[in-house]
Amino acid sequence: MAAAPATRSREFTNPPNYDFPFHRLSQTLRDPNKTPVVLVACGSFSPVTYLHLRMFEMAKDYVRQNTDFEILGGYLSPVSDMYKKPGLLSAQHRVTMCTLAAEDTSTWLMVDPWEAFQDYQRTAVVLDHFDHQINDVLGGARTADGEHRKIRIMLLAGSDLISTMSEPGVWSYSDLDHILGRYGTFIVERAGTGMDQATESLARWRNNIHIISQLIQNDVSSTKVRLFIRRGLSVRYLLPANVVEYIEQNGLYLEDAASPSTPVDKESVAGSSKKDNPASTLCS
Numbered sequence: 001m002a003a004a005p006a007t008r009s010r011e012f013t014n015p016p017n018y019d020f021p022f023h024r025l026s027q028t029l030r031d032p033n034k035t036p037v038v039l040v041a042c043g044s045f046s047p048v049t050y051l052h053l054r055m056f057e058m059a060k061d062y063v064r065q066n067t068d069f070e071i072l073g074g075y076l077s078p079v080s081d082m083y084k085k086p087g088l089l090s091a092q093h094r095v096t097m098c099t100l101a102a103e104d105t106s107t108w109l110m111v112d113p114w115e116a117f118q119d120y121q122r123t124a125v126v127l128d129h130f131d132h133q134i135n136d137v138l139g140g141a142r143t144a145d146g147e148h149r150k151i152r153i154m155l156l157a158g159s160d161l162i163s164t165m166s167e168p169g170v171w172s173y174s175d176l177d178h179i180l181g182r183y184g185t186f187i188v189e190r191a192g193t194g195m196d197q198a199t200e201s202l203a204r205w206r207n208n209i210h211i212i213s214q215l216i217q218n219d220v221s222s223t224k225v226r227l228f229i230r231r232g233l234s235v236r237y238l239l240p241a242n243v244v245e246y247i248e249q250n251g252l253y254l255e256d257a258a259s260p261s262t263p264v265d266k267e268s269v270a271g272s273s274k275k276d277n278p279a280s281t282l283c284s
């Protein structure tokens, strides 16, 4: 297993009026023999879909059947507007849609707006922020006997995101070592990205990489949802009903491109390409 990298700075910049959400975080470990874990999914969520929410359920099943972890909570962390990805609606709308989705469809998912409402933050820093809030500020978890346990933060991602970790220039080595060496990840298989390709060159952290097969293939993507809306097609049952209503009420995604810097014809129903994404060169 890779050696844990040195601890980073614990200085974090919070957006104005920021409070870390923990109303659904369990801080009691049911099984004292297990390692408490919180899952964090980073992404655009423009808009959030049922697939984003299902990733957490898939991870929960996987964890119960294959690991000695116990999941105490899950977070969606929408990326900052400064990420400037094509189709990225304002953070305000994306955070609201994620909150509507999580509150309405789940009992254990929360939305953390920390990353969304400030300058772009690298994923390694986002995970450090969660570690700080959950372990340093909230004090981690306790067993039924009152014994303290540190909660492990782990990244939950689709295989397309993980495959970018093998692309030159997108992630720095030290960030990868921090994310995969110190925290670890659950990778949900995604149509169009082979797992071998996705985990190519990440072998040194293999003990911290858990691969989850999609037993029911579902290839909903935010790109397809945006395209459907622009074409006047229904997106009902691809995302939670209250999110569909919010999109309709606010007339979202009707414009040709949410990002003025990127022509809309770079998006296709087949999915967005990281290579076309100006935000994809993000090494520190």
Ligand SMILES: Nc1ncnc2c1ncn2[C@@H]1O[C@H](COP(=O)(O)OP(=O)(O)OP(=O)(O)O)[C@@H](O)[C@H]1O
Residues within 6 Å of the ligand: 041, 042, 043, 044, 045, 046, 051, 052, 055, 087, 156, 157, 158, 159, 160, 161, 162, 188, 189, 190, 191, 218, 219, 220, 221, 222, 223, 224, 271, 272
């Ligand atoms: N259908 C899916 N299967 C597996 N993982 C998914 C799926 N859709 C999204 N994810 C994962 O969810 C996370 C957040 O994704 P993101 O917000 O980029 O959604 P997206 O649908 O890929 O968006 P876009 O189409 O705008 O690129 C990423 O880790 C991504 O890999």
Ligand SMILES: NC(=O)c1ccc[n+]([C@@H]2O[C@H](COP(=O)(O)O)[C@@H](O)[C@H]2O)c1
Residues within 6 Å of the ligand: 042, 043, 044, 045, 079, 083, 085, 121, 122, 123, 124, 161, 164, 170, 171, 172, 175, 280, 282, 283, 284
């Ligand atoms: N170097 C990095 O930290 C790095 C590189 C690429 C993507 N990411 C993150 O991955 C997520 C990608 O989201 P999308 O799949 O919507 O592009 C975002 O949260 C982004 O911040 C981080």
